[in-house]
Amino acid sequence: MKRALTTLALIAGLSAPAYASECGGNFNAFVKDLRKEAQANGYDAGLTKRFFANVRQDQNVLAADRRQGVFQMDFTSFSRRLISQGRINTGKRKAQEYSAVFDRIERDYGVSRGVLLAFWAFETDYGGFQGDINTLNALVTLAHDCRRPELFRPQVFAALELYRQGNFDPQRTTGAWAGEIGMVQMLPADILENGVDGDGDGKVSLKTSATDALMSGGKMLQHLGWRAGEPWLQEVQVPADMDWSLSGTAQALPISKWQAMGVRPRSGAWDGKGLKAKLILPQGRKGPAFVAYPNFDVYFEWNQSFTYVLTAAYFGTRLMGGPVFDAGNPEPGLEGADMKALQRKLAARGHDVGKIDGILGAGTRAATQAEQKRLGLPADAWPTRALLNAL
Known part of the structure; x- marks a missing residue:
């Protein structure tokens, strides 16, 4: 899980850096500038020398950063890949084993145990595999790379601050390829801000203490805006015909409005009847359907993949x-070269779809919906062959 972060001054409590470490160029020179920047902000020269002594560029990290084809999968395929009966059974056991911890999290931070169990499962298989890549190498490699330096450069200094506090070993701390650490995979700056010593041993140990990791994750979600005791997602049934342009992540309507249009919970009553919600159709009007309550937006602060x-x-x-979702019978979507062709056509018409990568992200969805509406097609933001041909 990673998110856009604040500046170095906000993360580590430092003054504005005196040196600007530009991305790209010679790696060793870049590291040298990082050391100068740290010292200019008050870190001891000996400490910074030890911290950066063995850092190296990791080509495997760069390869992983560019190889995220799994996000080209549609929601049904992706969810079936990640959600196994084994993960469900383990989640139920973990919920019982750490019931008292989850009670504390719900009391102190207002975050449901289901939310944290899901993150715990997806990020590290409940702590079973937390990543074996040297964290400092990963962070410096990605800070040096010019794709997202604004995200990763501050993390290097956050890791330095953790090191100064005795909570980071530059040679032995390992985690995910993008620099996340621990059972729920938190970046160093988020550990500084939201790390919790949940088990009371005097340390924040996200790699070895499930209690610390879960409590820290709950605090972070609260920090990101989680609304205590409120739902986040509910499966619904939609009528065969409605104004599909109202669907998507851009606008929320009161549940009473959705109800008036014929949207109904697939089972039970509305979870958040007094709230506003967005109608989410991940595979168009004929596929699965959900309403997303305000807490759903917090997820995007932790991960940007829809x-x-x-x-x-x-x-x-x-x-x-909750029940297994109804996959419906969605129209075939676009994949690979066809999705890239659509993105190029949308970009040529002035839409901001971001990188032409074949991934159906938020920008491509919004552009798809706009063009569907313009062309008189059902504006459900699901790109199909009919839309590609029409463009």
Whole structure:
């Protein structure tokens, strides 16, 4: 899980850096500038020398950063890949084993156990595999790379602050390829801000203490805006014909409005009848359908992938006893070269779809819906062959 972060000054409590470490160029020179920047902000020269002494560029990290083809999968395929009966059974056991911890999290931070269980499962298989990549190498490699330096450069200094506090070993701390650490995979700056010593041993140990990891994750979600005691996602049934342009992540309507249009919970009553919600159709009007309550937006503060976020949110409902979603009978979507062709056509018409990568992200969905509406097609934001041909 990773998110856009604040500046170095806000993360580590430092003054504005005196050196600007530009991305790209010679790696060793970049590291040298990082050391100068740290010292200019008050860190001891000996400490910074030890911290950066063995850092190296990791080509495997760069390869992983560019190889995220799993996010090209549609929601149904992706969710079936990630959600196994084994993960469900383990989640139920973990909910019982750590029941008292989850009670504390719900009391102190207002976050449901289903939400954290789902993250715990997806990120590290309940702590079973937390990543074996050297964290400092990963962070410096990604800070040096010019794709997202604004995200990763501050994390290097956050790791330095953890090191100064005795909570980070630059040679032995390992985690995911993108620098996340521990059972729920938190970046160093988020550990500084939201790390909790849940088991009372005087340390925040996200790699070895499930209690610390879960409490820290709950605090972080609260920090990101989680609304205590409110739902986050609910499966619904939609009528055969309605104004599909009202669906998507851009606008929320009161539940009473959706109800008036014929939207109904697939089972039971409305979870958040007094709230506003967004109608989410991940595979168009003929596929699965959900309403997303305000807490759903917090997921995007932790991960930017629409498919991952929706799957994590849905899995949280499953772990709380919700039913298997109805996959429906969606129209075939676009994949690979066809999706890239659509993105190029949308970009040529002035839409911001981001990188032409074949991934159906938020920008491509919004552009698809706009063009569907312009062309008189059902504006459900699901790109099909009919739309590609029409463009």
